[in-house]
Amino acid sequence: MSGILIFSENNATALELLTAGLGLKATMNQPLCAVALAEEDAAALAAAGADKVILLKGRDWPEGYAQPIAELAAKDLAAVILIGGTARGKDIAAKVADGLDAGLVTEAQTIEIVDDKLQTTRLKYGGLAVASEATVLPAVVTVAPRTFDKATAAGGQGQIISLDTADGDPRVKVSDLCPIERQGVDIAAAARIVCVGRGLSQKEDLALAEDLAKALTAEIGCTRGIAEDYHWLPVERYIGISGQKVKPEVYLSLGVSGQVQHVAGIRDSKIIVAVDSNEKAPIFEAADYGIVGDLYEVAPLLTAAFKK
Template identity: 50%
Template sequence: MNGIFVYSEDIAVTKQLLNIGRSLADVLQVNVTALALNETETDTAGLIACGAEKVIALSGSNPWVESYAESIAECIAKENPLLVLIGGTMRGKDVAARIAAWHSHGLVNSAMSIEVVERKLETKRMLYGGLAVCKEELSEGCIVTIDPRTYEEAAADPLRNGDVVACTAQSNDAVLVGGVCPIVRERADLANAEKIICVGRGLSSQSDMKLVEDLAEKIGAEIGCSRSIAEDYHWLPTESYIGLSGQKVKPQLYLSIGISGQVQHIVGARDARVIVAIDKNEKAPIFSAADYGIVGDLYEIVPKLIEKLGK
């Protein structure tokens, strides 16, 4: 068994995987190989700067990354790595599942962390909507997907050396893409927002959203919500809700207003740097997840905050 193999169809995520991949490789004293699919020379050089000893630059004419799963599996077979890290995007998970099936290797999805314990690799991931954490010891060659932004991008060191091996990929054209229509988002991309105000059923009516919008404008925040607000009340688009079945976010500031903080919601927000909660029920579970809590009526607190921030 060789080193650690990393791949994502999103080069920024590959650099995040290199952060953890490099640390593990240093402990295990093995090499890191990154796979780049249809990336530029600058991007492949960037992967070496971020810690890969070798970059396999695959190129092919089919724009559909899933159709290269077999070629990626072949590269992995040649490298025979100890561990394969794949970016846990929707497309990455699709590719990871196909590769795991081809190689009959284990697959751990959405690992929250991965570490070396007594020379064995161990992952942790959430179970039952965040109610339990599952610890798993990996067999050799295991595939692990890691969701975007679980780790920061590896710091680039332009003095690092490495090899770039160019290969032509064979795409599996069993499914041909006739066209792609990007989803036009009605709101900003919450996954990359630095500040988020999240509203829940504590808000009495849709017209009160104005209050939240005013506060968001004052602090330059995007607006998210609990599932009930999007799916039951339809006050905000579906892509605005945060949680287990919604978006996973990692802002610097997450301010929840009138959200009870059920585990299915919190699971999407727990990686925020600072969580502030406003709720009138002092026993609301949101306060266990919050760094700062304000117990009180949002209709009194939010106008006061807007007033203070206005000065």
């Protein structure tokens, strides 16, 4: 059996992959190689426990590194290739798997080696079921951001090797890069979230949630309908299977029914508190604490209590 290779263009996610990779290394007893695109990222990965870090240079955009990553994996005979499940990472993972003629497992939540096969679990049907799958090696696996904690070790002596991969795909020419302008914070990284749903009757009532969020030092999130149908909040604030996946310490919902597509994005929250007037709302099945009541009465009471 051969080694482990990890890659994410986002270094926070790469450090999470390192945790998963070090777990595999403990059973596989094989070296762990990380791929980075920036010097400081390479240094962080080497310090946190990667045996070797390949610092790739020379391509215009992260997607351009799919082919060099596949070549590295083939050369190093990597048995398991972990790639951060960002939008770009998913694109790269598919190309790396194709380049290696290897299987691809997406959004894995647990990753082990059992009987020389990759054993993974991942959610299916919007989080209603857990699929447990065995895949022959080599295999490429995407792991969603925040699935694992970041590797925190320091003082590692991993070797850093720079590799220039300037000869990109001549069919692709990047003429301009326009970063998406975000309105507000990255909700996916918020430690506390007050999430509003269609239990709110009108846009002006968002003030209730904002007061509560202020008292809790939380960010405002929402369901898809609030962002995409009503346009009361920007789309980057909506949470769920097709929105942001969040992992806060506290998620508190106001008038959110808790349909499976929404709950898929919140189930990793540490504490889920739900306020809904319908005691049969599915959100109460996911919640640690539930308050059956009118949000227009409950939210101001909670705000006052948290202010104290």
